[in-house]
Amino acid sequence: MTNTQPEIVLQVSDAVALINQTLDFAYPVIVIEGEISSFKVNQGKFVFFDIKDSGATLGCFMMLFQLRTALEDGMRVQIVAQPKLTQWGKFSLTVREIRPIGEGSLKRAFELLKTKLQKEGLFDDARKRTLPRIPKRIGVISSTAAAGYGDFVKIVGDRWGGVELIVAHVQVQGQAAAPQIMRALDYFNQAAEPVDVVAILRGGGSSDDLAVFNDEPLTRAIAASRIPTIVGVGHEMDVTLADMVADVRASTPSNAAQLVVPDKTDTIRQIRRDVGSMVRRMDIFVDEASARVVRSRGTLKEGLDELHYDALKQFAHLRTVLTQLNPRTVLSRGYALVFAEDGSSVDGERVRSGDRIRVEIKNVIIEAGVTNVTEKSTR
Amino acid sequence: MSQKNLHDKLTELESIVAMFDDDNLAIETALKQFEAGAKLADEIEKDLSELKTKITVLKEKFDTAA
Numbered sequence: 159m160t161n162t163q164p165e166i167v168l169q170v171s172d173a174v175a176l177i178n179q180t181l182d183f184a185y186p187v188i189v190i191e192g193e194i195s196s197f198k199v200n201q202g203k204f205v206f207f208d209i210k211d212s213g214a215t216l217g218c219f220m221m222l223f224q225l226r227t228a229l230e231d232g233m234r235v236q237i238v239a240q241p242k243l244t245q246w247g248k249f250s251l252t253v254r255e256i257r258p259i260g261e262g263s264l265k266r267a268f269e270l271l272k273t274k275l276q277k278e279g280l281f282d283d284a285r286k287r288t289l290p291r292i293p294k295r296i297g298v299i300s301s302t303a304a305a306g307y308g309d310f311v312k313i314v315g316d317r318w319g320g321v322e323l324i325v326a327h328v329q330v331q332g333q334a335a336a337p338q339i340m341r342a343l344d345y346f347n348q349a350a351e352p353v354d355v356v357a358i359l360r361g362g363g364s365s366d367d368l369a370v371f372n373d374e375p376l377t378r379a380i381a382a383s384r385i386p387t388i389v390g391v392g393h394e395m396d397v398t399l400a401d402m403v404a405d406v407r408a409s410t411p412s413n414a415a416q417l418v419v420p421d422k423t424d425t426i427r428q429i430r431r432d433v434g435s436m437v438r439r440m441d442i443f444v445d446e447a448s449a450r451v452v453r454s455r456g457t458l459k460e461g462l463d464e465l466h467y468d469a470l471k472q473f474a475h476l477r478t479v480l481t482q483l484n485p486r487t488v489l490s491r492g493y494a495l496v497f498a499e500d501g502s503s504v505d506g507e508r509v510r511s512g513d514r515i516r517v518e519i520k521n522v523i524i525e526a527g528v529t530n531v532t533e534k535s536t537r
Numbered sequence: 538m539s540q541k542n543l544h545d546k547l548t549e550l551e552s553i554v555a556m557f558d559d560d561n562l563a564i565e566t567a568l569k570q571f572e573a574g575a576k577l578a579d580e581i582e583k584d585l586s587e588l589k590t591k592i593t594v595l596k597e598k599f600d601t602a603a
Contacts, residue, residue, distance in 0.1 A: 320588030
């Protein structure tokens with residue numbers, strides 16, 4: 159048989175390009191489910207693995223930054239990919255998105271990423287900040303349609319009120335959710351008028367729904383937030399990596415409301431207790447002061463009594479001394495006082511025979527005449 | 538009434554209450570502080586009763602990269 163069609167001769171590169179064009183037209187995107195094998199990361203940038211089932215194996219390639227979950231061999235996944243023939247003639251799937259499938263794979267992916275982030279210290283208590291005691295402005299990242307969001311708003315209002323809630327409405331499930339939450343978080347971190355805390359909220363859901371909050375880039379973005387974060391996702395039992403990395407981990411959106419603002423009733427009770435304790439302290443102060451006055455008065459009286467006693471004692475002593483010094487006291491012991499006639503004391507130099515003198519003894523005064531004056535021997 | 542004031546008032550009340558733990562606090566000071574504390578407590582209760590939540594939903598869309 160003779161081929162009548164004109165033969166088209168292509169260069170190799172053109173052939174590859176043509177085949178890729180055809181593939182792109184036929185399968186712009188293809189979703190494949192299977193098991194991962196030969197997973198590896200090259201140069202910290204490129205991810206290579208095979209996706210296989212019992213009958214076939216396909217090579218896959220993706221950039222590491224596009225990988226939002228931890229992978230390992232044996233994990234069941236769905237990939238969203240574009241088929242491609244490489245310039246080396248190898249068929250490969252360029253993967254855009256990858257999601258673990260089934261409880262087992264989700265759990266495994268969660269554990270793998272958790273271990274990795276834990277090693278990096280992202281969950282360490284030391285890097286967690288405390289939230290302001292009374293936040294003025296709270297950034298809320300949630301779906302405004304979600305029940306968890308409504309609970310949060312209601313409880314914040316009931317407990318405290320007086321808070322400004324700035325709400326970023328985002329999807330909280332599905333593939334679009336994590337990038338949206340990250341953009342909202344970035345918005346709050348860049349805002350000219352910053353909020354005091356960012357609350358990321360989502361009510362309960364299946365583990366598939368909550369998988370958004372185990373997304374690696376999102377978890378890292380929460381860890382890197384300059385504004386303190388609180389994450390309240392799912393029900394009490396649910397643990398997500400976003401929870402674990404947040405500054406404050408709330409079990410539910412309602413719990414987040416309880417943790418983010420104080421309770422008005424508690425605060426009023428506390429200030430009343432404060433006033434009560436001040437009143438009691440004032441009573442004690444007054445009692446103590448009165449007791450001191452009473453004590454001081456007692457001490458003062460004791461002091462005075464002692465002073466009085468001392469004075470009396472000294473007075474008695476002085477009286478004795480004075481009594482002994484009184485010249486008339488000497489007369490009672492048999493001595494005599496001699497005066498000149500005019501009552502002045504007798505001057506031994508001037509007294510002469512014939513002078514009149516007065517001699518005073520114990521009980522009489524004798525008037526007498528001097529008959530002789532003899533100088534006493536000095537010996 | 539601004540929220541910041543309320544926060545400041547609560548902090549001030551707490552520091553007044555803490556002063557009363559000091560046994561050497563002079564009675565005149567205690568009396569003055571007690572009056573200030575009681576006044577603050579009344580104000581805080583009043584402020585708390587007037588608090589209202591304000592909600593602003595951002596117009597920004599987060600579904601595409603900025």
